[in-house]
Amino acid sequence: MTSQIRAFRSDDPGDARSVAAVRRATIPYLVCTAETVAWEVAQAPAGQRRRLLVAEDADGTATGCAEAGLVAGSVEPGRGFLHTVVPPGRRGRGTGSALVAAGEAYLAGLAVRRVYSWVAADGHAAGFAGRRGYLPSRQAHFLGRGLDRAALPELPEPLPPGVTLHRVAEFADDLRPLYEADTECAADEPGDVPVGRTPYPQWLRHNWQRPDWNAELSSVALVDGRVAAYSVAQTDGVDRYWSGMTGTRRAFRGRGLARLAKLAALRRARAAGYRHAYTGNDATNEPMLAVNRRLGYAEVATEWRCVKRI
Template structure:
């Protein structure tokens, strides 16, 4: 019996999520979250391209291929391309069959730059991409903090914000000024901070409207976990996000964390990060995950001081260029 590849449909979302989680167990995805993310891409005002395929043998799903245009690093000729096969289905030609369909599809669209990636403790996956002309673009680490080992009291001084600033969650700020105004203040800081995050491609601005829709419609929206440093005038000058992304209720992920340029070197982001860790502890969370590029040496050093420990590195890879 041979492996066949067909386009995936919305009815396949549970199978897609299961296969993606099996291929990348460090970052499992729920069907609800994947359906939401694909729906956001399809409905984006940039008119993003989304294509998905399933490899099957005898009616059993074995792997997934994706071709996506990402709004955060958009270019009309740039695509995120990925082949995901859980280990139990490897070494059967599944990846090659999916890659053949994916490559033909992207050639037909005139793609000039492809981004993909693999973990360095999966050398076969890195080799799979290297054979197809990909090379390294950005190396990053998952860093994991075991909260049972974290002593918040040892960081009491660093957890204090300077005079004139207060720490509030997005949920608390929404009670004070309304959700739309709170999101607008959050967006102003978020848009500036994300411009300085190390990445393989230049960032595309997020409009306030798309940012608000992304937040409010996300199945993992967690406004209590978004901690903001706010001035007396109501300006958000620093932020630290906790996110519920995966399938484990005892785990939270860190989203964007940082400070607006005019307010840096005052310990604001660290104070907010400590606030999110205290919140996670109060919720009974066991682990907090974060990701950092290996070029972000100050953040890697800070995470090590806090007790985060690195996992195997993720190598983002690029073919071509725009």
């Protein structure tokens, strides 16, 4: 029997728990908690027009979910996103088709003409997407490594001249230096939708005030007192650690500072009891892929960025 599709219920904590469970069952590499799901819905930028859809059986059990909206910050009109998630044990019953249809109908009402979606390269999802008109455009990889048993490299002693390592928590009074670094690094990331500069208050709210962001584990490398590189840590409060973003400002690249910042964050994560570390990289981002391999990460899954005109 096909699941029924409805809007996410912001006033029902059980809905956030159900969506988090669906996402974890489908993409276990991502840090996802009920608190994060509820926060993302409540704090989505108004211009994103984001909608979270939930599929459920007749008994109320969540069988999948999808999120749809406008690409935040896109400088090109008519760009939207639709990400559909159905756990492996729930596939083949029409749930994914119903979610995609509902999501596309919503986007059409927003005058979206081009829809972007991340699709797992798992032998099933790509065929599902292709039959519905979604064409692959670029690849990305999930990478993971253990923290509880596998060895981590030591930090160099001493650090390179002029370099100091810090926790982001030390910058709590003024995150603007990190904002400037993140804005510069994000502009250089591979992507297929041009986006403009995010205003500082919005950046602060939608990145660094997330409930899963961990200021104690996130790391910053300074060179002569200036922010040169950083690594953002997101955690689930249990055993999973996700590197949300690692970057080095242009003037400091080629000196191994991203690796230092990320290694410092990983070592703190292990000391805090986290057992699994994951990250994600565009397949063309060879410099960051090389950093992660040197830190002991290995590819655990691949996904396609797919596009459809509607």
